[in-house]
Amino acid sequence: MKRLIYFVLPLLLSFLTASCEKADLGKSGEDGKEVENGVKVKFCVTKFEQIPFDEKSMPSRVTSDIKDICTRISFAIYKADGDVYDVKNQQADDSGFGTLSISLPEGDYRLIVIAHCGLGVSTFEAEDKVKFKDNKVTDTFYCCQDFTVTKGASYNLELKRAVSKFRLVIDDSIPSNVSKMKFYYTGGSSTFDPESGYGCVNSRQTEYREVTSKMHGKGNQFEVFTFPHEEEDKLKVTVTAQDAAGNAVCEKVFEDVPIKRNVISQYKGRFFSQGGGVNPGGDDGGITFTLIFNGDWTNIDHSY
Numbered sequence: 001m002k003r004l005i006y007f008v009l010p011l012l013l014s015f016l017t018a019s020c021e022k023a024d025l026g027k028s029g030e031d032g033k034e035v036e037n038g039v040k041v042k043f044c045v046t047k048f049e050q051i052p053f054d055e056k057s058m059p060s061r062v063t064s065d066i067k068d069i070c071t072r073i074s075f076a077i078y079k080a081d082g083d084v085y086d087v088k089n090q091q092a093d094d095s096g097f098g099t100l101s102i103s104l105p106e107g108d109y110r111l112i113v114i115a116h117c118g119l120g121v122s123t124f125e126a127e128d129k130v131k132f133k134d135n136k137v138t139d140t141f142y143c144c145q146d147f148t149v150t151k152g153a154s155y156n157l158e159l160k161r162a163v164s165k166f167r168l169v170i171d172d173s174i175p176s177n178v179s180k181m182k183f184y185y186t187g188g189s190s191t192f193d194p195e196s197g198y199g200c201v202n203s204r205q206t207e208y209r210e211v212t213s214k215m216h217g218k219g220n221q222f223e224v225f226t227f228p229h230e231e232e233d234k235l236k237v238t239v240t241a242q243d244a245a246g247n248a249v250c251e252k253v254f255e256d257v258p259i260k261r262n263v264i265s266q267y268k269g270r271f272f273s274q275g276g277g278v279n280p281g282g283d284d285g286g287i288t289f290t291l292i293f294n295g296d297w298t299n300i301d302h303s304y
Contacts, residue, residue, distance in 0.1 A: 044154065073097065074114045112144050112194045115142070120132070120134070127195060167266040170270075172219060173219065186204050186236050187202075188227060198227060199226070235265075
C-alpha cells in the first residue's frame with residue numbers, strides 16, 4: 001500500500017501543477033480558445049469622417065485624440081457565415097484605446113466598429129442590429145468593413161457619424177420653478193444597423209435634461225440624438241418643461257422635424273413666452289427654414 005501511495009501522490013501533484021498553469025500562446029480565438037495557427041491583424045481608428053457636433057471645438061476632419069470624440073469603442077468580428085467570432089470593448093481610459101490587435105485563422109470576416117459616448121457597452125444582437133444601454137443614444141460613429149485574412153496586416157479605420165441631433169435653443173428666460181426638460185420623440189430609432197448605416201426599429205424615445213438653478217432667469221439650449229431610418233427622415237418632438245414634482249410648466253410640440261445623419265436640426269425661439277402654460281399654441285406664422293452648410297458638419301436652423 002505504501003508503494004502505491006508513493007507512486008500515485010507525485011503523479012497527482014504533477015497533474016494539479018499542470019492544471020494551474022495557463023498556456024500563453026499570445027493568440028486569442030473564438031470563445032476564448034487559443035488559436036495555434038492564427039494570423040496577427042491590427043485595427044486602428046485613425047480618422048472620423050466628421051468633427052464633433054460641439055461647435056466650441058476647432059473644425060477638423062482629422063483628430064489626434066479620439067478621446068475627444070468618444071468614450072467607448074466596440075470591435076465586433078463576424079465570420080463569413082454570419083456568426084460572431086469575437087467582440088472587444090474598450091473605454092477611454094484603457095491603454096491602446098482605439099486600437100485592436102488580434103490573431104485570426106485565415107478566412108473571410110466582417111468587422112463592425114461602434115464608437116459612442118454612452119454609459120454602457122453596445123450590444124451586438126446581430127450584424128444588422130446594435131443596441132445601447134437603456135436605449136440611450138449619444139453621439140455615435142461606426143465602421144463596417146469586410147476583410148480577408150491570409151497574412152498579417154494592419155488596417156486604418158475611418159468612422160462615420162451615424163446620428164442626427166435635435167437642438168432646442170431657448171431665447172427667453174427659464175422660470176425658477178422648472179427643474180428639468182422632458183423630450184419625448186418618435187420617428188427615429190434607438191437601435192442601429194451598421195450594414196445600412198441607419199436606424200432599424202421604430203422607437204419612442206424619452207430623454208430628460210436637468211435644469212440647474214444657474215440656468216434660471218436666462219436662456220439655454222438642450223440636445224438629444226437619434227438614428228434616422230433613411231437619408232431623409234422626420235421626427236415628432238414633444239418638449240415639456242417640468243417642475244420638481246414632474247408637473248408640466250410649459251409644453252411645445254414640434255411636428256415634422258427634418259433629420260439627417262451628421263446634421264443638427266436646431267429650433268430657436270421663445271419657448272416660455274408664446275402664450276404661456278402647457279401647449280402654448282401654434283408656430284406663430286409658421287416655421288422658417290434656413291440651411292447653413294459647413295464643410296465639416298451641417299446645421300439646420302428653424303425658428304418657432
